[in-house]
Amino acid sequence: MTAIACEYADRRARQCRTAWCPQHRVIVEGHLYCRRHAGVVSALPVADSTLVTPLPDLDNRAPSLVAWVARQLDGDVWRLLLHELDTEGGELIADPVVLVFTGVDRLRAWERAWKLVTHTGVSRRVSLMVEEAHDDELAVKVGANVVGRLSPPWITERRGSEPVDPDTDRREREAFNQRVLDAVERGLLRERELQLASRLRMGDSAEGAA
Ligand SMILES: [Zn+2]
Ligand SMILES: [Zn+2]
Numbered sequence: 467m468t469a470i471a472c473e474y475a476d477r478r479a480r481q482c483r484t485a486w487c488p489q490h491r492v493i494v495e496g497h498l499y500c501r502r503h504a505g506v507v508s509a510l511p512v513a514d515s516t517l518v519t520p521l522p523d524l525d526n527r528a529p530s531l532v533a534w535v536a537r538q539l540d541g542d543v544w545r546l547l548l549h550e551l552d553t554e555g556g557e558l559i560a561d562p563v564v565l566v567f568t569g570v571d572r573l574r575a576w577e578r579a580w581k582l583v584t585h586t587g588v589s590r591r592v593s594l595m596v597e598e599a600h601d602d603e604l605a606v607k608v609g610a611n612v613v614g615r616l617s618p619p620w621i622t623e624r625r626g627s628e629p630v631d632p633d634t635d636r637r638e639r640e641a642f643n644q645r646v647l648d649a650v651e652r653g654l655l656r657e658r659e660l661q662l663a664s665r666l667r668m669g670d671s672a673e674g675a676a
Contacts, residue, residue, distance in 0.1 A: 474503035486555065489585060492548075493557040501548075501555065508544030508558060528596040529576040531618070533563045535604055535646065536578040536594050542647050543592055546654060547582040556584030566595070574598040575605075590657060592650050606646055608653025616645055 469485035484500045492504035499507060540560075547558060561579040568575045579593035595605040602621045606614040619638035630638070 470498055472500040472503055473497045474499055474507065488555075490553075490555045492551070492555045494544075495558070495560055501551070504558065505545070505548055508541065508548065526598050526601055528574075528598045528601040529563055529565075531601060531604065531621075532576045532578050532594050532596045535618070535643075536563070538643055539594075539646060540580075542643075543580050543650060546647070546650055547580055547590060547592065550582055550588060550590055550654060550658070551584060552586065552588075554584050554586050556582055556588065558582055561593075568595065568597065577607075588661070590654060592653070594646070604646065606649040606653070608650060609657055611653065611656075613653035613656075614646065614649030616642065616649075618642055 469487050470491065471485045472482040472491075474482040482500060482503055486498070486500055490501075491498050492501055493499070494504050494508050497507070544558060559581040561577075561581065563576055563578045566575050566577045567573065575595050575597040577593050577595040579591055581592075582588065582590045591607075591609055593607045595607060596603065597605070602617055604616050604618060605612050606616065619642055620635065
């Protein structure tokens with residue numbers, strides 16, 4: 467099998483000297499890395515190109531809210547997805563903020579997604595979504611399932627009259643981010659359990675057929 471070099475180079479242009487076969491490399495946004503450097507690049511802040519138009523209503527904060535929270539949590543979501551890799555490599559793909567239509571009513575919403583695909587058939591999709599009609603609420607999705615709905619504290623507070631001091635504000639934002647990540651982690655665990663269960667079932671039926 468052909469080994470291809472990890473593309474990582476540090477700021478002094480020193481190149482990573484490892485090379486990887488298709489089974490063990492990790493691809494992040496179209497670039498090939500060793501596992502270690504996949505973790506490094508995916509923890510870097512994302513470029514602003516993640517916010518892609520079609521334009522929302524001028525006064526709707528749904529796309530900016532989802533883009534803002536996604537930027538805050540980008541490295542952490544990658545870290546959780548990389549954790550889903552076993553000893554094999556795989557591919558991490560980030561989807562920009564896009565307009566989607568959700569639910570039976572096809573409501574307008576803005577979504578930003580992260581995906582992991584491996585050779586061994588692991589496939590995970592994590593996304594954050596804000597509906598235009600409920601632009602004070604963030605939906606956390608793993609696969610097709612909504613695993614959490616959370617209201618950002620800085621939006622809830624603007625409705626009340628009490629101003630919040632900077633320390634409280636920071637603590638509340640951190641707690642909010644952690645709740646989002648906890649929901650992602652729970653959702654990923656559930657996906658893992660479902661995948662394991664379906665593999666066991668497939669194993670059973672294969673034996674039955676033999
Ligand atoms: Zn290998
Ligand atoms: Zn490397």
